[in-house]
Amino acid sequence: MRELRFLLSPRWVGFAVFVVALSGVCIQLGIWQFHKLEDRQVRNELVREHLAEDPVPLEDVVPDGSAVKPEQEWTVVSASGTFDVEHQVTVKYISRDGRPGVDVLTPLMLDDGTALLVDRGFLETLRTNAQPDDIPEPPSGTVDVSGWIRVDSSATGQAIRVNDGQVRAISSKGIAEHVPYELRDGYLNLQEQTPATEGIDAEPRPDLGQGPHFFYGLQWWFFAALAIVGYGWFARAERQERRKVAARAARADVAADREVTPTR
Structure with a gap:
């Protein structure tokens, strides 16, 4: 555990706080994308239901003076x-x-x-x-x-x-x-x-795909995991470098002791 005491230094504590904050933001952004996916799925199902129905008179949907509600769209x-x-x-x-x-x-x-x-x-x-x-x-x-x-x-x-x-x-x-x-x-x-009019293309059916939200959500969670793994990788690299420095210092001390110790 003594080898990991450097993690308590101000530089590493600050780095850890940054990683935790970054990971938290990425996780929340991932959750937000999955919520958008759920909203899109609900919207798509509503659109499918509307498009499968027969036309209804305009007055039954948007009477004079009323507004089109979001659930009425399509x-x-x-x-x-x-x-x-x-x-x-x-x-x-x-x-x-x-x-x-x-x-x-x-x-x-x-x-x-x-x-x-x-x-x-x-x-x-x-x-x-x-x-x-x-x-x-x-x-x-x-x-x-x-x-x-x-x-x-x-x-x-x-x-x-x-x-x-x-x-x-x-x-x-x-x-x-x-x-x-x-x-x-x-x-x-x-x-x-x-009667019909030629020369104008009607609006195509709406896109009922799920969009990129699922993969965007996974991407944000991947970034969160990457930040945590990156912290561990840098900490491991720091520990290994400190070991090398300590080993070189130990070898230097041994060499110095040999120089000052008289031979018999």
């Missing part, structure tokens, strides 16, 4: 109305399968005078900041639509305000300043439309 809803192309906007900086483009947002005027934002889908464009001028027109008359109801983006400020006919994130609250009528909360990812 519910398949149906609605009828007329598209308001005059107040149509695009969502810029969208990429799908490596292709640059925009999402086309068109308000759908409902019978009660309110409107629902409809994400009609993806339109491939050049890599430019300007709004495209070749957006396929929707039918001019009454249309029947169905798709997934979505909650507004959590973005704020300029990201959700219309600028030159474009936004960076979809929010009915931000676009409400752009239209002269009341917008329903959230928006609809269009999947089916009668």
Whole structure:
């Protein structure tokens, strides 16, 4: 045990405190990733249930004046109305399968005078900041639509305000300043439309994979173990070096004794 007394020195005590703190942080980050995995699994199961159900009327999910609840997201809803192309906007900086483009947002005027934002889908464009001028027109008359109801983006400020006919994130609250009528909360990812419109790609089904959270959690725990193992490795190396120093000192003392001791 005397060989390990160096571990009580200020330098090694500080090192030990650092290792314990680092390991604790890594363990907590690993737990956080596993909690995110659990949340994603719960969300995926809810999405699967919603997507397997038949469309329900919009009023049954988002009545006028109510907000889309997180547990309602991805519910398949149906609605009828007329598209308001005059107040149509695009969502810029969208990429799908490596292709640059925009999402086309068109308000759908409902019978009660309110409107629902409809994400009609993806339109491939050049890599430019300007709004495209070749957006396929929707039918001019009454249309029947169905798709997934979505909650507004959590973005704020300029990201959700219309600028030159474009936004960076979809929010009915931000676009409400752009239209002269009341917008329903959230928006609809269009999947089916009668009559149909060609030239716009509908939103693909959501990714229901588990994501990287499991491996990220293991990675953080590996870092915690690595920090502890590293402490032990450095302590062992220090002890071995001290042994070598002590052995050299002992040999030097023996040699010195031989030099001063007279031979008979």
